[in-house]
Amino acid sequence: MKDHARVVVIGGGVTGCSILYHLAKAGWRDLMLLERSELTSGSTWHAAGGTGALTGSANMSTLHKYSFDLYPKLEEETGQSCGFHPVGRLSLARTEARVEEIKILKAKAQRVGLAPVFISNEEAMELAPILNPDGVRAVLFDPASGHVDPSGVTQAFAAGARLHGAEIVRQCPVLETNARADGSWEVVTEQGTVTAEHIVNAAGLWAREVAALADVYLPLMPVEHHYFVTENIPVLEALGREVPMIGDADAEFYMRQEGKGLLLGAYENTCTHWSERGTPADFGHELLPDDLDRIERNLAQAVESIPVLGTAGIKRVVNGPMIFSPDLNPLLGPYPGLKNYWCACGVMTAFSQAGAVGMLLTNWITEGDPGLDVFMWDVTRFGDWAGKAYTRARTADMYSTRFKTIYPYEARPAGRPVKTTPVYEVQKSRGAVFGANFGLEYPLWYATGNMQPADNFTFRRPNWFDAVGEECRALRAGVGLVDVSTYGKFRVAGPNAARWLDHVLANKLPQKVGHVVLSPMLNPRGRLVGDFTVSRLGDEEFFLVGSGAMERFHLRWWEQWLPADGVSVESLTARWTGFNIAGPAARTLLGRISDADVSDDGFPFLTARRMEVGPVREAVGLRISFTGELGYELFFPPEYQRPLLAALEAAGKDLGLRLVGSRALGSLRIEKSFPSWGAELSPDYSPYDAGLDRFVKLDKADFVGRDAALRLQQCEPAYRLTAFEIDASDADAWGGEPVLRDGEYVGYVSSASYGHCAGRSLALGYLKTGTVEDGGDLSIELVGERRALRALTEPAVDPKGERMRS
Numbered sequence: 001m002k003d004h005a006r007v008v009v010i011g012g013g014v015t016g017c018s019i020l021y022h023l024a025k026a027g028w029r030d031l032m033l034l035e036r037s038e039l040t041s042g043s044t045w046h047a048a049g050g051t052g053a054l055t056g057s058a059n060m061s062t063l064h065k066y067s068f069d070l071y072p073k074l075e076e077e078t079g080q081s082c083g084f085h086p087v088g089r090l091s092l093a094r095t096e097a098r099v100e101e102i103k104i105l106k107a108k109a110q111r112v113g114l115a116p117v118f119i120s121n122e123e124a125m126e127l128a129p130i131l132n133p134d135g136v137r138a139v140l141f142d143p144a145s146g147h148v149d150p151s152g153v154t155q156a157f158a159a160g161a162r163l164h165g166a167e168i169v170r171q172c173p174v175l176e177t178n179a180r181a182d183g184s185w186e187v188v189t190e191q192g193t194v195t196a197e198h199i200v201n202a203a204g205l206w207a208r209e210v211a212a213l214a215d216v217y218l219p220l221m222p223v224e225h226h227y228f229v230t231e232n233i234p235v236l237e238a239l240g241r242e243v244p245m246i247g248d249a250d251a252e253f254y255m256r257q258e259g260k261g262l263l264l265g266a267y268e269n270t271c272t273h274w275s276e277r278g279t280p281a282d283f284g285h286e287l288l289p290d291d292l293d294r295i296e297r298n299l300a301q302a303v304e305s306i307p308v309l310g311t312a313g314i315k316r317v318v319n320g321p322m323i324f325s326p327d328l329n330p331l332l333g334p335y336p337g338l339k340n341y342w343c344a345c346g347v348m349t350a351f352s353q354a355g356a357v358g359m360l361l362t363n364w365i366t367e368g369d370p371g372l373d374v375f376m377w378d379v380t381r382f383g384d385w386a387g388k389a390y391t392r393a394r395t396a397d398m399y400s401t402r403f404k405t406i407y408p409y410e411a412r413p414a415g416r417p418v419k420t421t422p423v424y425e426v427q428k429s430r431g432a433v434f435g436a437n438f439g440l441e442y443p444l445w446y447a448t449g450n451m452q453p454a455d456n457f458t459f460r461r462p463n464w465f466d467a468v469g470e471e472c473r474a475l476r477a478g479v480g481l482v483d484v485s486t487y488g489k490f491r492v493a494g495p496n497a498a499r500w501l502d503h504v505l506a507n508k509l510p511q512k513v514g515h516v517v518l519s520p521m522l523n524p525r526g527r528l529v530g531d532f533t534v535s536r537l538g539d540e541e542f543f544l545v546g547s548g549a550m551e552r553f554h555l556r557w558w559e560q561w562l563p564a565d566g567v568s569v570e571s572l573t574a575r576w577t578g579f580n581i582a583g584p585a586a587r588t589l590l591g592r593i594s595d596a597d598v599s600d601d602g603f604p605f606l607t608a609r610r611m612e613v614g615p616v617r618e619a620v621g622l623r624i625s626f627t628g629e630l631g632y633e634l635f636f637p638p639e640y641q642r643p644l645l646a647a648l649e650a651a652g653k654d655l656g657l658r659l660v661g662s663r664a665l666g667s668l669r670i671e672k673s674f675p676s677w678g679a680e681l682s683p684d685y686s687p688y689d690a691g692l693d694r695f696v697k698l699d700k701a702d703f704v705g706r707d708a709a710l711r712l713q714q715c716e717p718a719y720r721l722t723a724f725e726i727d728a729s730d731a732d733a734w735g736g737e738p739v740l741r742d743g744e745y746v747g748y749v750s751s752a753s754y755g756h757c758a759g760r761s762l763a764l765g766y767l768k769t770g771t772v773e774d775g776g777d778l779s780i781e782l783v784g785e786r787r788a789l790r791a792l793t794e795p796a797v798d799p800k801g802e803r804m805r806s
C-alpha cells in the first residue's frame with residue numbers, strides 16, 4: 001500500500017465511491033479509498049435502491065436530479081451496469097391535505113425543470129394494473145424516479161474512479177486519523193500508515209466512530225428499516241413490462257417491482273433505533289432479525305392499495321440499519337476547526353444523493369466552494385447543542401413521520417427545547433408559540449385571549465393569521481418588542497481587525513467609532529456567503545450581527561482568511577441575548593429606561609453605542625431597522641434579559657408595548673421589501689441579483705470576491721430580486737412557488753407573507769431580468785389555483801424610508 005495520497009476517502013459504500021470517482025474525474029491524482037471490509041459492506045448492500053428527484057426544496061431537487069441523470073452516463077463510461085430502471089413513480093393522495101401537498105410539489109417542480117403530471121385513476125391503473133384506486137383522490141406521476149442496483153452503482157463508481165487512476169484498498173480498516181502540524185493527516189490502518197493532504201469521512205454506519213478518531217462528534221443515530229420482496233406475481237409475469245414505483249404516503253409505504261415480484265418498504269410510525277451508543281466494529285455483511293409485526297399496519301394498508309400483495313409469497317425480508325442525522329439530510333463539508341477534514345456522513349437516501357455528494361465535495365475540495373447553496377446539507381447547521389438526546393428524539397420523529405404532510409411554517413417539537421433564553425418562561429406565560437433557530441427557542445407569535453398557543457397546520461391561512469396581524473399593527477402604531485437573541489453576534493478586535501474585516505467584507509468599514517454599515521460578504525465566485533450589520537465600537541473593535549443559523553458556517557469561513565495574529569474573532573451568539581424595540585414610540589420607551597441621549601441627533605440612524613439600559617450596565621445598542629420603523633437593537637449578557645424585559649414592559653405599558661414574534665417581523669420586513677438571509681440571500685445569489693449593489697465597494701483595492709464581483713457587475717443578472725403583490729384568497733404564498741408570465745415560467749417566490757399593515761398579500765422573489773419591462777400577465781400557482789400577481793415598483797409600506805429615519 002502507498003504511504004502517501006492527496007486524498008484518502010474512508011469508506012467504500014456508495015458515498016465514498018462516488019466521491020472518489022468525482023475527484024478522479026476532476027483530474028485529481030494520487031487518490032485512495034480505504035475500505036474496512038468489502039465495498040458496499042455498510043448500509044449500501046441491503047438498500048432498496050429507490051431514487052427520485054422530486055422534493056420540496058429546489059436545490060435538493062437539483063442535486064437529486066444530478067444523481068438520477070448520472071446513472072446512464074456512468075454505465076456508458078464504465079461498462080458496469082447500475083441496474084438503472086427509470087420507471088417513474090405514482091404518488092397517491094387519499095386526503096384533501098395530501099392532494100394540496102402534491103399540487104404544491106408539482107408547481108414547485110417547474111423551477112428545477114422537472115415535469116410531474118397529474119393522471120387519472122384509470123391512467124394510473126393502466127400503468128400499474130396491480131393498483132386498487134379505491135379511495136385515491138389524486139395521482140401524480142413523476143417520470144424522474146426509478147430504482148437502481150445498489151451494488152451495481154457502487155461498483156460503477158469504483159470502476160470509474162479506477163479508470164481515472166484512483167486506488168481502492170479493501171480489507172483495510174482505518175484505526176487512527178492524526179492531524180499533522182502542516183494541516184495534513186496521518187491515517188493509520190491495519191495495512192500501514194498513509195499521510196494525506198485531505199481525508200474524507202464517508203464511513204456511513206460507522207461515521208460516528210471514524211469521526212471520534214479525530215475527536216469529532218457528529219449528531220447521527222442508526223435506525224432499523226424494513227422491506228420485503230415477494231415471489232413472482234402472475235400479473236407482473238404476464239405484463240411484459242415494469243410497473244412504475246408506487247408511493248402511498250397516507251399508508252406510509254413505498255413499492256417497486258423487483259424482477260417479476262414486488263419490493264415493499266415501510267416507514268412505520270414507531271422508530272426502532274439500533275446501536276445507539278456506537279456501531280459495532282465487527283458488524284459485517286449482515287442483517288437484523290425480522291420484525292414484520294412492526295410494519296403490520298402499513299402492510300394492511302398496502303394490501304388495500306395493491307391487493308396482489310395479500311396473496312403473494314414473501315421471498316426475502318430485509319431489516320437493515322441506516323444512519324440518520326436529526327433532519328435526515330447529510331452532514332457535508334469541511335469540519336469546522338479542523339484543517340482538510342471533510343465529512344460526507346448521514347447520507348440516508350444515497351441513491352438519490354450520493355452522486356451529488358460526490359460532485360459537491362469534489363467542487364469544495366478542489367475549488368474551495370461546493371458551487372451552490374447547500375446549507376441544508378452543511379455539517380455546520382448543527383452545533384454542540386445537537387447532543388445525543390436531541391439526535392435520538394429528532395431521528396425517531398423524522399423516521400416515524402417520514403411520509404407525513406409537511407405544512408408551511410411547521411416547527412416540529414421533537415427533542416426541544418434544548419436551549420432557551422432566560423425569558424422563555426415569561427414569553428410562554430404570555431402565549432408565545434416557539435420555533436428553534438440553531439437550537440435556541442424563540443417566539444414565533446403570541447396567542448391572545450382564548451386562543452390555544454399552538455400552530456394549526458394548513459396550506460391555507462393559519463390560526464395565527466389574526467394574532468400576527470395584531471402584532472404587526474401594534475408595532476407600526478406604537479412599539480413592539482422582538483426577541484432577537486437568535487441573531488449571530490461576533491466581536492472582532494485587535495490591531496489588524498479593521499484591515500482584516502476590510503478584506504473579508506465587500507463594503508467599506510465604518511470609519512468613525514459609533515457608525516454602522518451593512519455589508520455583504522462574498523466568496524471568490526462573487527456570491528453571497530454572509531450579510532452583516534457592522535458597528536465600529538472602537539478604533540480596533542467591531543461588533544457584527546448576522547444570521548444566527550450560520551454562526552458555525554461563518555466561523556468556519558473566517559478560519560481560512562484569518563491572519564496569524566492581530567485579530568481575534570469571538571462569537572457572542574450563544575453568550576449574548578438581544579431585543580429589538582421598534583415602532584414610532586420606540587425612542588420614548590428607550591428614553592424612559594436609559595439616561596443616554598436617544599434623540600435623533602444623539603443617536604442617529606445607522607449608529608451604535610455602548611449604553612446603560614435599565615438594569616444592563618453596558619449593552620450594545622444599534623439604531624437600525626428591519627421593520628421599517630424607528631428601531632433599536634439591544635444586545636447584552638443573558639443574565640440581564642429578564643430584568644430588562646420587566647423594565648421595558650413597565651415603562652412601555654402606556655405606550656402600548658406589545659411582544660411581537662418572528663412571524664410578524666417577517667411580514668413587516670416583506671412590506672418593506674427587505675431581503676432576508678436564507679430566503680433572498682444565499683450563495684446562490686450575487687449582490688447584483690439581490691439589489692445589494694450599493695453595499696459592494698468595487699473601488700476598494702482588494703477584498704474576497706472582488707474580481708468576480710467586478711465581472712458580475714458588468715453583466716446583466718439572469719434573475720433579479722423583485723417584490724410582488726398577489727391576488728390571494730385564503731392562501732398566501734410560502735416560498736418556492738413558480739411565477740408565470742402568460743403561463744410560461746419566469747421565476748419564483750423566495751419568501752412571502754400577508755402584509756397586515758399594507759392590507760395585501762405580498763412576496764419577494766426572483767424574476768428573469770426583463771420580465772416586468774416586457775409586460776404580460778404575471779401569475780402564481782397557490783395550492784393548485786392560478787392567482788394574478790403584480791410586481792411592485794416600491795415597498796408596500798413607507799417607500800421613502802422616512803419612518804425608520806425619523
Ligand SMILES: Cc1cc2nc3c(=O)[nH]c(=O)nc-3n(C[C@H](O)[C@H](O)[C@H](O)COP(=O)(O)OP(=O)(O)OC[C@H]3O[C@@H](n4cnc5c(N)ncnc54)[C@H](O)[C@@H]3O)c2cc1C
Nearest residue numbers: 011013015036042043044048049050174204205349350351
Ligand atoms: C433497509 C434499507 C433500505 C434502504 N433503501 C434505500 C433506498 O431505496 N434508496 C436510497 O437512496 N437509500 C436507501 N437506503 C439507505 C442507503 O442504504 C444509505 O443511504 C447508503 O447505503 C449510505 O451509503 P454510505 O456509503 O454513506 O454508507 P455505508 O453504506 O454505511 O458505507 C460506509 C462504508 O464505510 C466503511 N467503513 C466504516 N468504518 C471504516 C473504517 N474505520 N475504515 C475503513 N472503512 C470503514 C464500511 O465498511 C462501509 O463499507 C436504505 C437503507 C436500508 C437500511
